Amino acid sequence: xxxxxxxxxxxxxxxxxxxxxxxxxxxxxxxVNLVIVARTAATLEATxxxxxxxxxxEVKAVACDITTAEGRAAAIAACPxxxxxxxxxxxxxSGDFRQFTHEDWIRALEANMLTPIELMRxxxxxxxxxxxxxxxxxxxxxxxxxxxxxxxxxGARSGLTxxxxxxxxxxxxxxxxxxxxxxxxxxxxxxxxxxxxxxKAHDISIEESRKRRMAAIPVGxxxxxxxxxxxxxFLCSTHAGYITGQNWLIDGGAYPGTF
Ligand code: NAD
Numbered sequence: 001x002x003x004x005x006x007x008x009x010x011x012x013x014x015x016x017x018x019x020x021x022x023x024x025x026x027x028x029x030x031x032v033n034l035v036i037v038a039r040t041a042a043t044l045e046a047t048x049x050x051x052x053x054x055x056x057x058e059v060k061a062v063a064c065d066i067t068t069a070e071g072r073a074a075a076i077a078a079c080p081x082x083x084x085x086x087x088x089x090x091x092x093x094s095g096d097f098r099q100f101t102h103e104d105w106i107r108a109l110e111a112n113m114l115t116p117i118e119l120m121r122x123x124x125x126x127x128x129x130x131x132x133x134x135x136x137x138x139x140x141x142x143x144x145x146x147x148x149x150x151x152x153x154x155g156a157r158s159g160l161t162x163x164x165x166x167x168x169x170x171x172x173x174x175x176x177x178x179x180x181x182x183x184x185x186x187x188x189x190x191x192x193x194x195x196x197x198x199x200k201a202h203d204i205s206i207e208e209s210r211k212r213r214m215a216a217i218p219v220g221x222x223x224x225x226x227x228x229x230x231x232x233x234f235l236c237s238t239h240a241g242y243i244t245g246q247n248w249l250i251d252g253g254a255y256p257g258t259f
Contacts, residue, residue: 019138022232136236183250186228
């Protein structure tokens, strides 16, 4: 299916690895030019080179910490008028909430709530002016079903979700859609940290923790960044103009509810 977005420009945050990279690759495969962001220049440049080679689109790489004001300014300077914005950053650390300090909470809010809001603030009026915009926020299944050891994530991402629910309706008449993608368990570096934290919390081995997590997924495996990226590309397509303000869970059927 032609997604109808060839020649558009996307700003994809936290895109050197994992789910962000999956989104960048899937958009590039549709002919979307990219500005990709991550902290480590060498890894990011290697990803940019791979995407250019595989797809032929333009890829600019901006090495910065997107959770800082300077990082966001650098990203926006490189991509002031994106048609597509994919918000992403590393997830907050796990732990018992009694150990989380005020500073830990501020860091989680900065990374997983306020940074996406700031980037939307910087880019949405351009999208409205062009009568086309697609914003996808990578959040977590923890927004729908909290994960015990990830209190910082459960809290900060829910704040973003509430805000987006309101904003999506406000900008819908101007051709801008905003949706959240909620990953369940995907085979990226991040999953290793989550599995280790749960092993520690439940006093079991890492292998046992991994097995238990997989056993709880009806599809019987972790998801791939490619599958995640393809869903993102569809949400950014011209065909998805009637989908906005939604929270798409991509979890291999792990969430047990009817809705
Ligand atoms: P990952 O560790 O594989 O990749 C993270 C990417 O983000 C890397 O490119 C890294 O360089 C970049 N990054 C991290 N912090 C950054 C920052 N401050 N500024 C710029 N770039 C930064 O992680 P992932 O699995 O792709 O996860 C992406 C997001 O999805 C995270 O917030 C994670 O918590 C969330 N999530 C992942 C899963 C999963 O199963 N993988 C499940 C639920 C939620």
